[in-house]
Amino acid sequence: MAVPPTRPALRERYDRKQRTVLATAAQLFAQRGYQRTSVGDLTEATGLAAGGLYHYIGSKEQLLIRICDELMDPLLEQAEAIVATDEPPEVQLRALVRAWVAHVEQHRHHMLVFQQERHTIEREPQWRLVRGKRKAFERLLEQLLERGEQAGTLRFADRQLALLGLLAMVNYTPQWYRPGGRLSAQQVADGYCDLLLDGHRA
Amino acid sequence: MAVPPTRPALRERYDRKQRTVLATAAQLFAQRGYQRTSVGDLTEATGLAAGGLYHYIGSKEQLLIRICDELMDPLLEQAEAIVATDEPPEVQLRALVRAWVAHVEQHRHHMLVFQQERHTIEREPQWRLVRGKRKAFERLLEQLLERGEQAGTLRFADRQLALLGLLAMVNYTPQWYRPGGRLSAQQVADGYCDLLLDGHRA
Amino acid sequence: MAVPPTRPALRERYDRKQRTVLATAAQLFAQRGYQRTSVGDLTEATGLAAGGLYHYIGSKEQLLIRICDELMDPLLEQAEAIVATDEPPEVQLRALVRAWVAHVEQHRHHMLVFQQERHTIEREPQWRLVRGKRKAFERLLEQLLERGEQAGTLRFADRQLALLGLLAMVNYTPQWYRPGGRLSAQQVADGYCDLLLDGHRA
Amino acid sequence: MAVPPTRPALRERYDRKQRTVLATAAQLFAQRGYQRTSVGDLTEATGLAAGGLYHYIGSKEQLLIRICDELMDPLLEQAEAIVATDEPPEVQLRALVRAWVAHVEQHRHHMLVFQQERHTIEREPQWRLVRGKRKAFERLLEQLLERGEQAGTLRFADRQLALLGLLAMVNYTPQWYRPGGRLSAQQVADGYCDLLLDGHRA
DNA sequence: TATGAATGAGCCTTCATTCAT
DNA sequence: CATGAATGAAGGCTCATTCAT
Structure with a gap:
C-alpha cells in the first residue's frame, strides 16, 4: 500500500511526484480508456517500474x-x-x-x-x-x-x-x-x- | 466466425435468437460496461455455453x-x-x-x-x-x-x-x-x- | 470459477481428472510446501495450462x-x-x-x-x-x-x-x-x- | 549484509536491538507463517524502515x-x-x-x-x-x-x-x-x- | 447447433532487496 | 544507523477464443 512519508521535506517530494503520476495516468486513461490502459502502459509512460509506481498509486x-x-x-x-x-x-x-x-x-x-x-x-x-x-x-x-x-x-x-x-x-x-x-x-x-x-x- | 444458416426457416430462428442475445448483451454492457462484462457473464445471462454463444456473436x-x-x-x-x-x-x-x-x-x-x-x-x-x-x-x-x-x-x-x-x-x-x-x-x-x-x- | 458440468458422463470425467489434479498437487505441496509451490509448478506437473488447471481447482x-x-x-x-x-x-x-x-x-x-x-x-x-x-x-x-x-x-x-x-x-x-x-x-x-x-x- | 559494529558499546546496543527484532519476527512468523509474513509486516512490527531492518537481519x-x-x-x-x-x-x-x-x-x-x-x-x-x-x-x-x-x-x-x-x-x-x-x-x-x-x- | 474442456497471453499486484541520501 | 524510493522478477488469476465431441 502507498504509505506517504511523514517528514515534511520527503512528503513534499512524494506529493509532487504523485501529482505527475496522476497527470500522466489521467492522460493515458483519457486516450485509451481506463480499462484498456494496463499498468504496463503506466510504468512505460511514467518511467517507473511496477513497484515504484505502486508506491504512489496504491492500486489501479x-x-x-x-x-x-x-x-x-x-x-x-x-x-x-x-x-x-x-x-x-x-x-x-x-x-x-x-x-x-x-x-x-x-x-x-x-x-x-x-x-x-x-x-x-x-x-x-x-x-x-x-x-x-x-x-x-x-x-x-x-x-x-x-x-x-x-x-x-x-x-x-x-x-x-x-x-x-x-x-x-x-x-x-x-x-x-x-x-x-x-x-x-x-x-x-x-x-x-x-x-x-x-x-x-x- | 458466426455463419448464419441460409435456409429461411432456420435463418429466422437464428435471427430471433441472435436478437435476444444482442438485447441481453446490450443490457449487461450498459450496466457493467463492455470491458467489465466477460464472455462468461454473457454465457450465464443467455443460458448458452461459450461455444453456442459464439455461433451468434462471432466475437465480443x-x-x-x-x-x-x-x-x-x-x-x-x-x-x-x-x-x-x-x-x-x-x-x-x-x-x-x-x-x-x-x-x-x-x-x-x-x-x-x-x-x-x-x-x-x-x-x-x-x-x-x-x-x-x-x-x-x-x-x-x-x-x-x-x-x-x-x-x-x-x-x-x-x-x-x-x-x-x-x-x-x-x-x-x-x-x-x-x-x-x-x-x-x-x-x-x-x-x-x-x-x-x-x-x-x- | 470451477463450475463442474451437470451431465453425468461429463461429470464423471471431470471428477476423475480433478482427483488426479488433487493428487499431483498434494504431492508437490508436500515436497515443496504450499506457498513455495507456484501455479506454474502445478501446470507443469499436471500438463494443463493455467486456464485448464483453474477449471478444476477454482483457486490455489x-x-x-x-x-x-x-x-x-x-x-x-x-x-x-x-x-x-x-x-x-x-x-x-x-x-x-x-x-x-x-x-x-x-x-x-x-x-x-x-x-x-x-x-x-x-x-x-x-x-x-x-x-x-x-x-x-x-x-x-x-x-x-x-x-x-x-x-x-x-x-x-x-x-x-x-x-x-x-x-x-x-x-x-x-x-x-x-x-x-x-x-x-x-x-x-x-x-x-x-x-x-x-x-x-x- | 548485516555487519555488526565492533566497538563494544555500540556492539551491545546492536545486539540488544537485534534480539528484540528476532523476538518480534519469531512471533509474527509463528502467527502468520514465515512465508505469509512479509518484510513489510516486519518493518511495521519493529518500527524500523526496510533499510534499518536489514542492518539487523541480513536477509529474511x-x-x-x-x-x-x-x-x-x-x-x-x-x-x-x-x-x-x-x-x-x-x-x-x-x-x-x-x-x-x-x-x-x-x-x-x-x-x-x-x-x-x-x-x-x-x-x-x-x-x-x-x-x-x-x-x-x-x-x-x-x-x-x-x-x-x-x-x-x-x-x-x-x-x-x-x-x-x-x-x-x-x-x-x-x-x-x-x-x-x-x-x-x-x-x-x-x-x-x-x-x-x-x-x-x- | 451446442457443449465445455482447454489454451496462453496478459492482467494487476506483491515482495525481498538495494541504495542514494 | 536509518530512511524510503525504487527495482523487477514472480505470483495468482482472468478471459476471449477454439475445437473435439
Missing part, C-alpha cells in the same frame, strides 16, 4: 479515485465559494458555469476519464465518496436554479430539464473542445448560459 | 459493433426520411429531435454502451463504419440547422455550439431518463428544442 | 481446501463408524488408531500439507469448515478415552495429555514413515496404543 | 536461520551437559525431557516456526547447519535410550518408535500449550516420560 483503482478527487474537490470548492456570495442568482449562475467550464477544460483528461467510468462510479460501493461529490455539485446547481426562480430573475419551462441539459452540455464539452480553438472557455460557458436563459428572461 | 467486439449498428442504422434511416420531406427546417428539426429522443430512449442500453465505448469507436480502425454513421447523423443535423438559418427561420448565437449542445443533451438523456417518469420522451424532445430555439426566435 | 486456496477435505472426510466417516459399534472402548480405540494411521499413511502427502498449513487453517475464516472437521475428530477421540475411563477399562495419569500425545504421534508419523519400511502401519498404530495404555492397564 | 532467510539457531543452540548445550553427568540413563532422560519441554515452551514462537518450515530446513543446502543441530539432538536422545536399554533400566517394545513418539509429543507441544494453563511445563515433561516408560519398567 485508487489511482482512478484520486484522479476523480483531483477533478471534483477544487470544483466543489469553487462552486461553494460562488454560491456563498451576495450576488443575485443569475450572476452566480453565470459565474459558476464559467468557473465550471474553465475547470473542466483545464482538466480535460480527468473529465473524460470521469465520464467514461461513470457507470462504475455510480454502481460500486468503493466509489461512494466520489459519487457523493458529484451529487453535492449537482444539488448545489439545482438549488441555485431554484433560488433564481423564487427570486423571479430566472424562469424555466422545466427546471429539472434545464439542469440536466446544462449538466449534459458542460460534461460533454471535453469531447470536442480543443484549447486554442475558435471559442474560449468563457465564450463556451456564456453560450451555454444563453441557451438556458435567453428564452426565459423576464 | 463484433457483438459490440452489432449493438452500435442496431442503434445507428434505424436512427439514420429515420433522420434521412425526415430531412427528405418538404417541411420547413424548424418543423423538420422538431420532428427529428422527437424521433431521436424516442429512439434513444427505446435503445437506452445500446446508447449507454455507445457512449461508454466512444473513445474506442473514435480511435480504432475497425470502427470506421460505425464512426461514419455517427458522423453522417451529426452532419445531417448540422446541415438542417444551417438550412434553418439560411431560410431565416432559425437563428443561433453560435450554430456550432447549439449543435454540440443538442448532441450533448440527447446523448446524455439515457443516463437519467427512466420510462414512466414525469416526462415523456416527446416532452423531453420538445424541451430540448425550446432551449435551443426559444431565445432566438424572430 | 480452494485446491488446498479440497486436499484437506479429501483427507478429513473419509477419516471422520471411518471414525464415526468405529465408535458406533458395540465394542468396548479399548477395542474401539485400537481399531480407530489402526484405521487412522493407515489412512494417514495412505494420504501422506495430504497429511503433510495439512500439518504444514495448520497455522492458516486455524486462523483464517474461510477454513472454518476444515477446522470443524479436525475438531470433530479430536472430540470423538476425546470422548472415546472418556468412555474408557468411565467404563474402567482405560486409565490415564492425565487423559488430556494422553489425547494430545496420541494426536502428536499420529500426526507426526508422515514425517518419518516410509512405506515398505521396517514397521507396517498396523505395527505403528499398535505401538502408539501400547505407549498410551500399557502403563495404565488394570 | 538469515533471520529465519538465526531464529532456528536461537532455538537449537542452547537446547543442544543443555542436552550435552545433561548426558555428560554421571546420573543413570533414566534420570538423565527425565532431566533432559524436562529441560527440553521447558525450553520449547519458553521458545514457543521459535519452535512453531521451526516446525512450520521443517520441509525447507530438511531440503535446502543452506540449511545444512541447522539440520545438523536437529540431527545431533535426536542422535543424542537416541543414544540415551540405547544406553538405558543396555543398562537394563529402560526397555521399549520398539526403541525407534519410542524415540519418534517422544519427538512428536514434545515438538507438538507448542501447538496447544498455553503458559499459566492447567499443567506446568514440568508436569507435561513428566507426563510424556511416564507414557514412554511406565509400561516398560522392570
